[in-house]
Amino acid sequence: xxxxxxxxxxxxxxxxxxxxxxxxxxxxxxxxxxxxxxxxxxxxxxxxxxxxxxxxxxxxxxxxxxxxxxxxxxxxxxxxxxxxxxxxxxxxxxxxxxxxxxxxxxxxxxxxxxxxxxxxxxxxxxxxxxxxxxxxxxxxxxxxxxxxxxxxxxxxxxxxxxxxx
Amino acid sequence: xxxxxxxxxxxxxxxxxxxxxxxxxxxxxxxxxxxxxxxxxxxxxxxxxxxxxxxxxxxxxxxxxxxxxxxxxxxxxxxxxxxxxxxxxxxxxxxxxxxxxxxxxxxxxxxxxxxxxxxxxxxxxxxxxxxxxxxxxxxxxxxxxxxxxxxxxxxxxxxxxxxxxxxxxxxxxxxxxxxxxxxxxxxxxxxxxxxxxxxxxxxxxxxxxxxxxxxxxxxxxxxxxxxxxxxxxxxxxxxxxxxxxxxxxxxxxxxxxxxxxxxxxxxxxxxxxxxxxxxxxxxxxxxxxxxxxxxxxxxxxxxxxxxxxxxxxxxxxxxxxxxxxxxxxxxxxxxxxxxxxxxxxxxxxxxxxxxxxxxxxxxxxxxxxxxxxxxxxxxxxxxxxxxxxxxxxxxxxxxxxxxx
Numbered sequence: 141x142x143x144x145x146x147x148x149x150x151x152x153x154x155x156x157x158x159x160x161x162x163x164x165x166x167x168x169x170x171x172x173x174x175x176x177x178x179x180x181x182x183x184x185x186x187x188x189x190x191x192x193x194x195x196x197x198x199x200x201x202x203x204x205x206x207x208x209x210x211x212x213x214x215x216x217x218x219x220x221x222x223x224x225x226x227x228x229x230x231x232x233x234x235x236x237x238x239x240x241x242x243x244x245x246x247x248x249x250x251x252x253x254x255x256x257x258x259x260x261x262x263x264x265x266x267x268x269x270x271x272x273x274x275x276x277x278x279x280x281x282x283x284x285x286x287x288x289x290x291x292x293x294x295x296x297x298x299x300x301x302x303x304x305x
Numbered sequence: 306x307x308x309x310x311x312x313x314x315x316x317x318x319x320x321x322x323x324x325x326x327x328x329x330x331x332x333x334x335x336x337x338x339x340x341x342x343x344x345x346x347x348x349x350x351x352x353x354x355x356x357x358x359x360x361x362x363x364x365x366x367x368x369x370x371x372x373x374x375x376x377x378x379x380x381x382x383x384x385x386x387x388x389x390x391x392x393x394x395x396x397x398x399x400x401x402x403x404x405x406x407x408x409x410x411x412x413x414x415x416x417x418x419x420x421x422x423x424x425x426x427x428x429x430x431x432x433x434x435x436x437x438x439x440x441x442x443x444x445x446x447x448x449x450x451x452x453x454x455x456x457x458x459x460x461x462x463x464x465x466x467x468x469x470x471x472x473x474x475x476x477x478x479x480x481x482x483x484x485x486x487x488x489x490x491x492x493x494x495x496x497x498x499x500x501x502x503x504x505x506x507x508x509x510x511x512x513x514x515x516x517x518x519x520x521x522x523x524x525x526x527x528x529x530x531x532x533x534x535x536x537x538x539x540x541x542x543x544x545x546x547x548x549x550x551x552x553x554x555x556x557x558x559x560x561x562x563x564x565x566x567x568x569x570x571x572x573x574x575x576x577x578x579x580x581x582x583x584x585x586x587x588x589x590x591x592x593x594x595x596x597x598x599x600x601x602x603x604x605x606x607x608x609x610x611x612x613x614x615x616x617x618x619x620x621x622x623x624x625x626x627x628x629x630x631x632x633x634x635x636x637x638x639x640x641x642x643x644x645x646x647x648x649x650x651x652x653x654x655x656x657x658x659x660x661x662x663x664x665x666x667x668x669x670x671x672x673x674x675x676x677x678x679x680x681x682x683x684x685x686x687x688x689x690x691x692x693x694x695x696x697x698x699x700x701x702x703x704x705x706x707x708x709x
Contacts, residue, residue: 193443196443197450199454200446207453208479211464212479267503
């Protein structure tokens with residue numbers, strides 16, 4: 141076994157193990173912390189795939205943004221940590237159905253898609269290529285700009301809602 | 306002598322040769338060399354902090370017209386130089402108290418996480434030409450994304466303690482960090498646009514003229530928002546001892562408290578080093594080409610200069626309230642940072658990097674000075690407007706109160 145494979149198994153185990161703990165922990169705060177550990181595992185996998193930029197973005201957005209938001213929500217919600225409140229409500233079967241459907245679609249895609257491996261080594265300056273592709277008219281400039289406008293609208297909307305009076 | 310001129314770059318291959326000489330396989334020799342290098346790198350901030358704590362106590366005392374640790378009385382060592390060692394021994398021998406209602410796991414892991422994050426930053430800091438832990442091509446972005454790990458540690462400490470002061474402190478700290486991240490990232494973005502790379506080594510090499518004299522507005526923005534990120538005065542509402550005792554680490558005792566204290570100082574020193582690397586030219590200096598080890602000395606001197614400014618603010622600034630802190634960020638720093646990014650992008654495009662260095666520096670500096678002047682004019686106008694509105698309101702109140 142090469143070093144890469146060992147690391148892949150470690151990061152994969154961390155990701156999956158932490159993800160399993162997220163759904164089984166009774167304590168919501170602990171579940172959120174395990175979710176963060178899972179994010180770290182995914183970031184490690186990105187590093188192994190020679191995509192350090194994606195790894196940093198993963199930490200930045202998911203840990204620094206989304207996880208913090210989840211923690212804030214847990215801390216500011218009343219009765220969130222009360223052990224007497226049931227862990228599921230009456231819609232649990234609906235959620236399970238949706239989760240199962242998503243899992244099926246993802247599994248089917250992973251198993252049936254022909255994953256084309258790029259020829260040769262990964263270019264070392266992938267971050268430059270990524271930057272160029274994002275602003276290239278023949279590349280991803282349209283989705284990039286649409287996302288920016290979406291975020292801008294969300295920002296202005298948040299300011300409008302938070303405004304006093 | 307040749308060996309010591311480039312000591313840090315040479316010691317790795319030398320150690321590797323030595324280990325292979327006694328019959329270790331090449332892979333193991335490499336693993337050992339890298340491990341030793343990593344531990345050595347992690348020891349830099351830890352050792353530096355011992356003396357920085359002493360310097361901070363001494364200098365702040367002088368600024369506040371006190372004497373501070375000195376030769377007289379119970380302080381150990383000349384000029385109380387070993388006071389920090391005495392403090393460390395005291396902390397290590399103290400009882401470790403865990404509150405009954407605390408979330409034991411979360412409570413115990415938090416100080417480990419926070420110290421890990423503080424040490425990890427040092428992997429990408431170039432301490433000299435070819436002297437860097439790992440020259441990641443995402444360098445400065447790696448430093449920024451580690452900040453989110455620090456935030457999680459603060460939340461863990463605040464929540465795990467099961468103490469309302471700790472929770473309030475953690476909420477303040479995270480609100481502080483999340484908001485000041487915006488101008489910080491925008492100012493780093495400006496640096497990256499001018500330097501053309503994320504890598505700390507490339508950013509250092511790009512500074513023919515230190516960036517402080519090319520994009521001064523950005524340097525100020527970065528320094529101010531970094532101060533807020535580490536919760537240093539005037540942003541110490543995070544651990545305001547007169548309001549919420551000590552904030553998120555109020556329940557910690559012994560060496561766990563020591564870990565928070567250490568990581569705080571390490572972060573302070575880290576932002577000084579990063580500011581020195583991004584804006585003061587890092588290890589660049591005279592004679593650095595012939596004697597590379599001098600680069601570390603230049604970097605240290607520049608970092609200490611920035612650290613002195615930090616101490617200066619620490620010793621003299623009053624504390625901001627949370628609304629003032631958020632207003633200052635969202636209504637002043639963030640808009641200025643956004644305009645600054647646009648200005649630098651436009652000027653950088655108009656005078657491309659392959660143009661004459663001095664032309665480019667002049668254009669960027671001119672644009673930045675104009676921007677600074679414009680900001681001051683807008684601020685003055687806004688201040689005048691607010692004052693006039695206040696006066697009219699007061700006049701109206703007086704009129705209302707006195708029946709004519």
